Each structure stands twice: as structure tokens, then as C-alpha cells.
Amino acid sequence: MEKNKAIVLVSGGLDSATTLAIARREGYACYALTFLYGQRHRRETDAARRVCESLGAVEQRVVEIDLAAFGGSALTDSRIDVPKDRDSLDRATDIPVTYVPARNTIFLSYALAWAEVLGAFDLFIGVNSTDYSGYPDCRAEFVAAYEAMANLATAAAVEGKGRYRIRAPIIEMTKAQIIRTGTRLGVDYALTHSCYDPDAQGRSCGRCDSCRLRLRGFAEAGLTDPVAYVPPDR
């Protein structure tokens, strides 16, 4: 019997690698979608390619989108510094400057277009609300609202061919739970990349929100992070 198809958003980070492993474990033929969006570095997309190969994605497409045209984020605008050593690492009351306006909305919209062409109805996204650093588009309310919209937006849904599901399997997990789950499913976290601001050799800074959440997750999981970090200043 032919496998059901799923679109999986794969960024090259730890969360999306784990999400891809979960989708594959559920038996889907996985079509991976990766975005190049004016990041300061392409290291993350190289990581995405390695992750897709290692976890048996049927196909990976890389779509270049120009989010930097609109600015507004430290991740797409080189004039805004990536913050380091922030006090409020946990569930922030304010949304950090690394937030990219409408990023997941745009990513899911491309995924929806591809899903419709492929005849896929399951869209996997590795958003996480526990360690979410204050991003509004990483919450369950957003995911549910997107799913409702998708089922009114598309020919396949309107014609009754199926119902789209936005799947966010790690949304309620802690970073440690994500790492334990992925490790059990065979994810090689050495292939992933999380740092917002790596050095010229590609070593992670260890101080941005993304590095600190990752390091804390490995520590809580009782595991060692296999990626290379810049040694701390004396």
C-alpha cells in the first residue's frame, strides 16, 4: 500500500529534525521543505540537507524567500544585534528581537501549496511552546487557527478530498523531552545546527537564546551535545 504523504518543515535545527523523525516513525512518506530567508548564515540550511538525507526524506525542496526585504528582526536584518546572555530565557513576557514577523505563517503557506499539489494532507511543523522564547506563532492557538484557515483556503479541502491537519508533535515537550525522543528515534544531533550567531568556523556561540535552550536541554536529558562550541572567554 502506498504511504500517505506528509510535508515536513525542516530548518536544520534540533526541533525540526526530531519532528521529521516522528513523522517518519508514524509511517509517512516525508517531503521536506526548507527555507532560505535572508539568514545571516547558510549553515542551518546545510544542516537541513544532512538531516533530510539521514532521516530518509523522499524529497527536499529549498525555497528562497526574501523576508529581509521587510526587515524587523535580528535574524534577517544585519543592523540588529542578536542578543546574548539574556536574563529572561524562560517563557518571556516580551517578544525578543529574533522574532521574524509572520515567519511560520509564511512557511506553512508554502507547505500548504506543495501539499495541495502532492495530494498530502498532513503538514508537520516543529514549533514548541514550552521553550518558545516568546514567539506568538509557536503556540497551539496559532496552529489550530492556521488549520481552520487551511481547510477553507484550498481546492482539495473545499472539494472534500480530505482535511488538512497541521501537526505539531513536539509543541508541548520540553527541550529535554525532544532530545530524548529524537535520540530514541535515531536522530543524529551532530548533524543539526541551532546557533543564531556561529563563528567563522561554524562553532556555536553558546550564548544566544537558541544555544542556551539547546545546552540546557541536553543537560536535563543527561546527554552531551555533539556540536562544537566556541570556548567561553576567560
Add this chain to the structure above:
Amino acid sequence: MEKNKAIVLVSGGLDSATTLAIARREGYACYALTFLYGQRHRRETDAARRVCESLGAVEQRVVEIDLAAFGGSALTDSRIDVPKDRDSLDRATDIPVTYVPARNTIFLSYALAWAEVLGAFDLFIGVNSTDYSGYPDCRAEFVAAYEAMANLATAAAVEGKGRYRIRAPIIEMTKAQIIRTGTRLGVDYALTHSCYDPDAQGRSCGRCDSCRLRLRGFAEAGLTDPVAYVPPDR
């Protein structure tokens, strides 16, 4: 007092030109967003530029997006023919091959990103359900669901800075009503372009769904369409 900002999706067609004129009449400072998306011709985006200039948009951004990468539509895939002289011009029971998967979902997502950066809360889109040729993402249910999602997706909404509104002012109008409204507001329809399949001189075919809806609209409005058409075969 500073004007409120609005994002207006401007394609170069008749509907979006009228929508821009309505937004301007309502007093907004209009920021126009146009997409290049693997169309067979760039005539429509040239028309968009002329329309934005003539109707006083504060700024126009043109974003190139690669919808052709996914295929699935006669408007983005050169292997699928644009249908001519279809019987079922009116509210179709089947969705035509000129439907582009998730197009308006993607367009609105970019508009939302720009709105968030600019501090705009009104997004105007010239969708129309009366003459909609069977596109699911031109219906009021879709617009309402998108608005609900947008207000959960963004930092500005979550922080209580404002509530996004997806404005579709011509959604219930007939083509004749749209043309009469635009004419009253000073839209020069000679600057617009609607044809899916113009000839090498840029003349409209007169036979695709888009041309036929346009021509019927002008006829019902008792006006003459100022654009050039290919003469009919003998």
C-alpha cells in the same frame, strides 16, 4: 494627524486597482505589495506599477516568489493550457486549472509580515466571490478564517497593539459594480491588465475566463473597456 497605514495587494488587474482606490478613499496611507510568481508574462506586474503610481501608493514593493516550483496550475505551469471559451463561466462547480494552490494564503502572509514591520493593521485584498471563477480562497469564509489566524500569529496582535483586519471591500460586488465604483473613484482601467494569455503585442485574448468576466462587466456597466483585444477569428 498621521494617516493610518494599510497594505494593499496590487496585481495590476481590475479588481485590485479598484481595491487600492477604495483604500485611498478611506484615507489610508497605502503600501502596495505586488508578487512576481512564475507567471507566463510580466505584463501584469508592469500594470501594477502603473496603477500604484496613478493612485498615489506611498510605496510599492515587488516580491518574487517561486510558486512554479510546486506546479499544479495553468498560471504557473507552462505544460498546462489556459482554457478558452469555457461553458461554465459562472460560479463554477469545479475549480478551474487556473487556480494557483494556496496563492492568496501566501500573498496575505507576506502582507502580514510587512504590516507588522510597518505598524499597519489593515490588509486590503481584491478578492471577489461573485465572479470568482471557483477559487476557494476568494470567499468570505476564507477571509474571516485568515483574519482570525493573523490575530494569533503576530507579536503586535499578541501584545495588544492592535487587531488585524483583512479588508475585502469588493468581495460581494459584481464585476459591473466594481467597474462603476472604480470609475467613480478615478481608476484609469486603461492601465490595468486582466488577460491570462495575451499575445506578443500585449493584446488581451478576449476568450479566457478573466477576459470574459471583464468584458461582460464593462458591458453591464454600460462602459467601454479601454484595453486592446486581439480581433476575433473570422
